[in-house]
Amino acid sequence: MPTSTSVLAIENKMISENGVQQVELLNGVEDLYGGIIIDIEEAMESEAFTFSLSASVLQWKQQGKRAVWIKLHIQLVNLVEPSVKEGFRYHHAEPDYLMLVNWISDSTSTIPENASHRVGIGAFIVNEKREVLVVQENNGKFKGKGVWKFPTGVVNEGEDISIAAIREVKEETGIDTEFVEVLAFRQSHRSYFTKSDLFFVCMLRPLTFYIQKQDTEIKAAQWMPFNEYAAQPFVQKHDAFSSVADVCLTKLETEYVGFSPVPRTTASGKTSHLYLSRRDLNNLAPEHGQSEFPG
Amino acid sequence: MPTSTSVLAIENKMISENGVQQVELLNGVEDLYGGIIIDIEEAMESEAFTFSLSASVLQWKQQGKRAVWIKLHIQLVNLVEPSVKEGFRYHHAEPDYLMLVNWISDSTSTIPENASHRVGIGAFIVNEKREVLVVQENNGKFKGKGVWKFPTGVVNEGEDISIAAIREVKEETGIDTEFVEVLAFRQSHRSYFTKSDLFFVCMLRPLTFYIQKQDTEIKAAQWMPFNEYAAQPFVQKHDAFSSVADVCLTKLETEYVGFSPVPRTTASGKTSHLYLSRRDLNNLAPEHGQSEFPG
Numbered sequence: 001m002p003t004s005t006s007v008l009a010i011e012n013k014m015i016s017e018n019g020v021q022q023v024e025l026l027n028g029v030e031d032l033y034g035g036i037i038i039d040i041e042e043a044m045e046s047e048a049f050t051f052s053l054s055a056s057v058l059q060w061k062q063q064g065k066r067a068v069w070i071k072l073h074i075q076l077v078n079l080v081e082p083s084v085k086e087g088f089r090y091h092h093a094e095p096d097y098l099m100l101v102n103w104i105s106d107s108t109s110t111i112p113e114n115a116s117h118r119v120g121i122g123a124f125i126v127n128e129k130r131e132v133l134v135v136q137e138n139n140g141k142f143k144g145k146g147v148w149k150f151p152t153g154v155v156n157e158g159e160d161i162s163i164a165a166i167r168e169v170k171e172e173t174g175i176d177t178e179f180v181e182v183l184a185f186r187q188s189h190r191s192y193f194t195k196s197d198l199f200f201v202c203m204l205r206p207l208t209f210y211i212q213k214q215d216t217e218i219k220a221a222q223w224m225p226f227n228e229y230a231a232q233p234f235v236q237k238h239d240a241f242s243s244v245a246d247v248c249l250t251k252l253e254t255e256y257v258g259f260s261p262v263p264r265t266t267a268s269g270k271t272s273h274l275y276l277s278r279r280d281l282n283n284l285a286p287e288h289g290q291s292e293f294p295g
Numbered sequence: 296m297p298t299s300t301s302v303l304a305i306e307n308k309m310i311s312e313n314g315v316q317q318v319e320l321l322n323g324v325e326d327l328y329g330g331i332i333i334d335i336e337e338a339m340e341s342e343a344f345t346f347s348l349s350a351s352v353l354q355w356k357q358q359g360k361r362a363v364w365i366k367l368h369i370q371l372v373n374l375v376e377p378s379v380k381e382g383f384r385y386h387h388a389e390p391d392y393l394m395l396v397n398w399i400s401d402s403t404s405t406i407p408e409n410a411s412h413r414v415g416i417g418a419f420i421v422n423e424k425r426e427v428l429v430v431q432e433n434n435g436k437f438k439g440k441g442v443w444k445f446p447t448g449v450v451n452e453g454e455d456i457s458i459a460a461i462r463e464v465k466e467e468t469g470i471d472t473e474f475v476e477v478l479a480f481r482q483s484h485r486s487y488f489t490k491s492d493l494f495f496v497c498m499l500r501p502l503t504f505y506i507q508k509q510d511t512e513i514k515a516a517q518w519m520p521f522n523e524y525a526a527q528p529f530v531q532k533h534d535a536f537s538s539v540a541d542v543c544l545t546k547l548e549t550e551y552v553g554f555s556p557v558p559r560t561t562a563s564g565k566t567s568h569l570y571l572s573r574r575d576l577n578n579l580a581p582e583h584g585q586s587e588f589p590g
Binding site for chain 1: 327328369372373375376379380384385386387388389390391392393394402403405407408409410411412413414434435436437449450451452453454455456478479480481482483484485487488489490491493511512529533534535536538539541542545549550551552553554557559560561562563565567568569570571572575576
C-alpha cells in the first residue's frame, strides 16, 4: 500500500497507463546495510509483479535505500524474467530458490560476494598397529585406478568442519571417531565450474575398528600399513599428496601440532569455532591471556 | 540432429504434434561424472527450447547419462521457466548466469554441492614499534561504534588467501606487505543468508608504513599500540576477538607457529597451496620425507 506522496504519484501513473489496475507495493524487510529484502511467498502474475516491483523500487530509491534483494522460490519461476527485465541480476541460487539483487544507489556497489568456495575434508585415522584407514571410490577421478586414499567428503553449508569429518568417516566406513585437529589445509581453484575449494586434512582418533563400508560411493575400505599407503606411486607422484603424507608421518614419528577448534562467541553473539595452535598458545603467560585453552 | 532410432521416434512425435517443426537436439559436452553440460550461446524461443530439451534429455537418459546441466546466461532468462518446467532445479548462480541441473538417473543423486562458504581474511600487521595496523569501517556491523579492527576483506573466487590478504591491506590502507602465515581460522554459520563463513587470521610483514586510506569503505586507519588494540572493550567482550588477540600476542612475545603456504601440484595437474606447520615438518628426518620445505 502507498506510504508517501511520491508513491501515490507512481500509483496514479500506473493506473492511468493500465486502466483500473491498482499497484500494490511489495513488502520488504530492511537489512543492516541499507538494503531491502523481498521474500515473495504467494504466486503472482508476471504483469502485476512487474508493476509492483517497479513502483516499489522507485519508492526505495527515493528513501535512499541502496540495494533490493528478491528471493524467489522455484515455484515462482515465472517472476525471474520480469525481475531481470527490471534490472535485477542473479546473486546466488540453491536447488529450491533463486536470489536476485539490484543495486539502486549511485554509490559504488557493496553487494556481498556470493559463496565462492566448496569445503572438503580428508580424514587421517590411524589405529594402534600404525595402520591408516583408506578407501577406494566408485566414482570421480580416482575411479578404477586402484588408488587407496583417505576418506574424504564435502562440508555442508552450516556444518562444522570437525562434525563433517566425523560424519563422512562414519558414512563411508562405519568407523566412529573423535576429532583431534586440522593438520593442514589446501586451497585450489576451478574445482567445480569456477568455484574454489578448501580442503582440510583432519586427524581423527578411531573409537571403533570394524569396517562396514557404504556401497554406493565406496568400492573398498581397509586398514592399511601407513608405509604402504605412502609408498603408492600415486602418492609419490603428486606432491600435494606426498606432502600430506609427510605431515602425517611427522605427526606419527616426532611432533607436529596442527590447529584444534575452540568454541568462541562472535560479535553477533553466534557460536563459531576458532582453530588455532593450542600448544603454542599455552606458551603465553596466564597474566597476559584473557582466555583459557585447556589441553 | 537425431543420432538413434529412438530419437527419430521422438522427433516424429514432435513433428506430428507440432505441424512442421523440426526438433533439433541440444549440444552437450560430457563431464567426468556421467553428466552432460549444455551451454546455450544463442537466443532461442521458449517453445523450441522446450521441445529440444525434452528430446535431448530423453536421448541422454537412454544413453545412461546421469545428470544434465544447463548454463543460461542472464540474457537467456526466458529459458529459465521452461527448464524448470522440464524438471530442472537451480544449482548455483553468478551475477550473469544461472546453472540448472536435472538428475535423470534412477540411482542416488551425486550432484556436487554448491559452494557453501564465503572466505574472508583479517590481517595482523605489526611495525617495529609494536604498533598494529587498524581501521574503522564506514559500513557494516561496526559502523559508528569507534571500534578499531584489523583490515579485513573477502577472498574472491579463484584468488589465493595470501594474495587476497595482501590485496585487501593495500586497498584499504595503501600499505605494501608480504605474507607470513595463517595464525588461526574461524568457521561460522549463517553469515549471509544461509551461507557459512571461513575467516583466516593472517600475519603479514609490512614493507611500507605510510597510510593512504581508501575513502569509500574506510573511515579511519592508523598504527596503534598493540596493547591499546587488545584493551578495547569490544575486543575484551567477545572471546572470538580476545582469543585472536591472544594468538597475536603469543606470536609477538614467545613462539607461535601457524600454517604457511607451499605450492603443490594436485592429481589434476593444477597448482594449489598447501598450508601447514613448516617448523614441525622440519622435525621429520630427511630420509623419510619426500619433499623439502625451505624455511
